[in-house]
Amino acid sequence: MESNRVKNYRWVICSLLFFGTTINYLDRQVLSLLHPILEEQFQWSNSDYGIITAIFQLSYAFFMLLAGRFVDKMGTKKGYAIALVIWSVGAIIHAFAIPMGEVSVQILGVLGFSGLSISVTGFIIARLILGVGESANFPAAIKATAEYFPKKERALATGIFNSGSNVGAILAPLTVPWLAYYYGWQSAFIIIGSLGFFWLILWLIFYDTPVKQKRLSPEELNYILSDSTSDIKTEEEKEYKVSWLKLLTFKQTWSYSLAKFLTDGVWWFFLFWLPSYLNKKFHLSGSDIILPLSVLYTMTMIGSICGGWLSMYFINKGFAPYDGRMKAMFYITLVPLIVLFLVQPLSGISYWVPVILIGLAASAHQAWSANVYTTASDIFPKAATASITGIGGMAGGMGGALVSFFVGKVFDYYHRIEDPNLGYTLVFSACAVAYLVAWIIMKLLVPKAKIIRIEEITNL
Structure with a gap:
C-alpha cells in the first residue's frame, strides 16, 4: 500500500490544484449569484453590473501577465500561496463594499471625479483586489502540472484540476443563496472567502518541486522527468530570465493568446450572466436556481475531464502531443457551434432546454480549455510556462472584459426597445462561432508543433 x-x-x-481551483471559482462566483438581490437593493442597471464584472476581468487580465512572471520568479509554492492570500482577502472585503464605496466616492469627489454610485464603486474595489490574487491561480497550476507530469498526462491532469472550476460553480449555487437568505448577503462573501486559508495549510505541507519532494519515489521522479533532457532542468531553468519581448516574437505565443482572447469571454459570460439570464428570462431566483445551475456545471466538470482524455486518446494513437490536442480541439469546437444557435429558438419549451444546451456548450469550453492550456507546456520549456500562461491569460481576461462590457450594453439596449430575446440571440450566436474561429487561427499560425528551446527565449 505504501509503495x-x-x-x-x-x-x-x-488534487491540491483541483481544490485550489474550486475555491478560486467559488470566490468569483458569489457575486453573480447575488446579482439579482444586489441589483434590486442598489438599483443597478445591466451596464452597472457589466462594469463591475469587466473591472474584475481587466484586473485579472493585467495581473495575470505579471502573475506568470511572479510565479516563475518566486517558484510555484510561494507564488501560489501569496496569490491565495490576496484573493481570499479580496473575496471577503466584498462584504464591506458599501463603506469602502462611501470613502472612495468622497475621495474621488475631492479630486473632481464623479459618476459612479457608492455601491458600484465599492464592488469595483473589491473585484479589483480579487482579480489581482485570482490571476495567479492558472499560471501557478499549469506550472505545477508541467513540473509534476510528463507531457502525455498533462492534458488529463489539467482537465482534472480545471474541473475544480466547475465544482466551484456547482457548490456556489448550493451555498450562496442559502447563506444570503439566513445570514445576509455579506455572510456569503465572508464565509466562502475564508475557505482558502484552510487550503493554504495543506498546500504548504504537501507541495514542493519534484526534485525536492521527499514523498516521491525515485521511479516516479524518473517517470515525471522522462520526456527529454531539455525539458527536465527545472532547477537550472530558475536561473534564466525569460524575455517577454522574445516570447512575443513567436507565432506560438500569439496562437495561444488569440485562442484565449476569443474564447475565454464565452466562459466569463456563462459564469457571470447565467444567473441573471435565468432570472430575467424564466423568473428563477434564490433556491429555484440551485438545481438548474448545479446540473449545468456538473455537465461542465465531465466535459473538462473528457477533453483531457480525448487528446490523450489521440496521443496514444501515435499523434504528437500538439497534433493530438489540435485534433481533439477541432471536434470540441463543433459542440457550441451547434447547440448555442438552438438556445433561443427552443427556450419556449422549458427553461431546462437552454440549461442543457448551455451546459453542453460550457462543457465543450472546459474540454477546449483543458487542451488550450496544455499547448503552452507542449511547446515552451517549463521556465516559460507560467509566463506564457500569464500572457494568454491576460489576453483571455481582456476578451472577457470586452464581453462583459458589451453584453451589459446590448442587454440594456434591447431591454429599452422591448426586444430582449434578440439581445440574447446575438450574444449566444457570437459565442457559438468563437471556438471555430479560434481553432482556425491557431492552425494557421502553428500548423505543426515546433518545440521552443530555453536558449531561444532567455536573456543569456
Whole structure:
C-alpha cells in the first residue's frame, strides 16, 4: 500500500490544484449569484453590473501577465500561496463594499471625479483586489502540472484540476443563496472567502518541486522527468530570465493568446450572466436556481475531464502531443457551434432546454480549455510556462472584459426597445462561432508543433 501511494504522488498534487481551483471559482462566483438581490437593493442597471464584472476581468487580465512572471520568479509554492492570500482577502472585503464605496466616492469627489454610485464603486474595489490574487491561480497550476507530469498526462491532469472550476460553480449555487437568505448577503462573501486559508495549510505541507519532494519515489521522479533532457532542468531553468519581448516574437505565443482572447469571454459570460439570464428570462431566483445551475456545471466538470482524455486518446494513437490536442480541439469546437444557435429558438419549451444546451456548450469550453492550456507546456520549456500562461491569460481576461462590457450594453439596449430575446440571440450566436474561429487561427499560425528551446527565449 505504501509503495502504491508513493508511486502516484503526482496525483496528490493534482488534487491540491483541483481544490485550489474550486475555491478560486467559488470566490468569483458569489457575486453573480447575488446579482439579482444586489441589483434590486442598489438599483443597478445591466451596464452597472457589466462594469463591475469587466473591472474584475481587466484586473485579472493585467495581473495575470505579471502573475506568470511572479510565479516563475518566486517558484510555484510561494507564488501560489501569496496569490491565495490576496484573493481570499479580496473575496471577503466584498462584504464591506458599501463603506469602502462611501470613502472612495468622497475621495474621488475631492479630486473632481464623479459618476459612479457608492455601491458600484465599492464592488469595483473589491473585484479589483480579487482579480489581482485570482490571476495567479492558472499560471501557478499549469506550472505545477508541467513540473509534476510528463507531457502525455498533462492534458488529463489539467482537465482534472480545471474541473475544480466547475465544482466551484456547482457548490456556489448550493451555498450562496442559502447563506444570503439566513445570514445576509455579506455572510456569503465572508464565509466562502475564508475557505482558502484552510487550503493554504495543506498546500504548504504537501507541495514542493519534484526534485525536492521527499514523498516521491525515485521511479516516479524518473517517470515525471522522462520526456527529454531539455525539458527536465527545472532547477537550472530558475536561473534564466525569460524575455517577454522574445516570447512575443513567436507565432506560438500569439496562437495561444488569440485562442484565449476569443474564447475565454464565452466562459466569463456563462459564469457571470447565467444567473441573471435565468432570472430575467424564466423568473428563477434564490433556491429555484440551485438545481438548474448545479446540473449545468456538473455537465461542465465531465466535459473538462473528457477533453483531457480525448487528446490523450489521440496521443496514444501515435499523434504528437500538439497534433493530438489540435485534433481533439477541432471536434470540441463543433459542440457550441451547434447547440448555442438552438438556445433561443427552443427556450419556449422549458427553461431546462437552454440549461442543457448551455451546459453542453460550457462543457465543450472546459474540454477546449483543458487542451488550450496544455499547448503552452507542449511547446515552451517549463521556465516559460507560467509566463506564457500569464500572457494568454491576460489576453483571455481582456476578451472577457470586452464581453462583459458589451453584453451589459446590448442587454440594456434591447431591454429599452422591448426586444430582449434578440439581445440574447446575438450574444449566444457570437459565442457559438468563437471556438471555430479560434481553432482556425491557431492552425494557421502553428500548423505543426515546433518545440521552443530555453536558449531561444532567455536573456543569456
